[in-house]
Amino acid sequence: MGNDVKHNPSNAPPPGGEGSLRQLAYQRIEDLLNWGRVRPGQIISQRELVDLTQVTLSAVREAIPRFEAEGLLQTLPQRGLMVPSLDVAFIREAYQMRRIIELAAVPDLVRRLDRSVITDWIGWHEEARERLAKEDSVDLLGFIRDFQLYDWDMHARMVAAMDNSLIANVYRVTLIKIRMSAQGRVRVTRDNANRVINEHIAFLTPLAEGRLDEASAALSYHLDQSLTLALGGGVKG
Template identity: 55%
Template sequence: MSRTAYERIETLLNCGALHPGQVVSQRELVDMTGATLASIRIAIPRLEAEGLLQTLPKRGLMVPSLDVAFVRDAYQLRQMIEVGAIEHAATSLQPGQIAAWIERHETLLDLLVQDRHREISAELQALDWSMHESIVAAMGNKLIDNTYRVTSIKTRMVVQSRLQITSDNARRVLEEHLAFLRPLANRDIDSARAALSQHISNSLDLALGARN
């Protein structure tokens, strides 16, 4: 039950239903998650230990505020982990999985040509998150998996209010993903690393508002 409560709070943080600086009570978390009060109370220490919630005496729980310096550090960490995971992904991921990602990206690009970016935005976001997490998971290192997951949640908390999925942004993400997925499918590790590194650098620029 506490795991379910934790995962539901994690979802609220990921989607922006809980945002940096927001203060909530345990009872409000019960209402927002549908979990029991007991399971919420069990989940809170883990969320606090990971820096996803802070207890404010007599006030409740606050979603921590994170600054631009954190975003830069987070993307640097992301780049180190993901680029380092590429070789593992090339050997550990099933070829069918990479091929399926490529096929889905190409399909979504075709839908963008039809000006359907609003229709695909939720799928693109879910695909983006799950694909990057799968690449990291290919290393088989649970400590790295957890560090990457928590850092990703915090990054989304900071930048989600700035990022809007427009047709141009969606196309950029899809094309940059394909730029490393195609060489990854061909076991061209160096090209996949270079393209992934560039993708993460571009994503940092966008997160900091450098360009649309």
């Protein structure tokens, strides 16, 4: 009985005291921003964040200064917290930052990341493309969410190959802001998912083979397409 391992539900606070609760609060508020459950320009109270995150008020309060320092929340005296509005100029600047970091990571990916990781990424995308082709058997919303999470994780691991925590954190915050700004502009569709899958494979394949120039060019094209979409424009399929 004493050796039984019990599953910790996702809504239950992790062991470890207030520091862990503060981190849990941060992660759940970050999820709200990433998935558009709180949006740029919205004003929200600390109590509302408690209801949305299911953590304690003290944990939410302790997490807020970090969001303020990262430019993800602003305190409005007597009113609550505001999610900052992000204009077109910001989107362009954020994508410029993203481009600098991701392209700089390409040589480190080849040197430090096991090639099997890259081939696994390619295999996952090929399987995803096959699943998506079966129009009648795919839960599109579920597929898109799974794909979005995989996309975010893959790009973060690409940057993590640089082994630079400062760059990784700047990249993480930049991507949160990009997702926030894109919520009202980007409509995820089957065609768009197929486009992203093909663009990923286009830079992962030369990456796995050590062809850095070709991988960098394909990654750059992918980022250009993403920027155009984030700005509300049309992209090539």
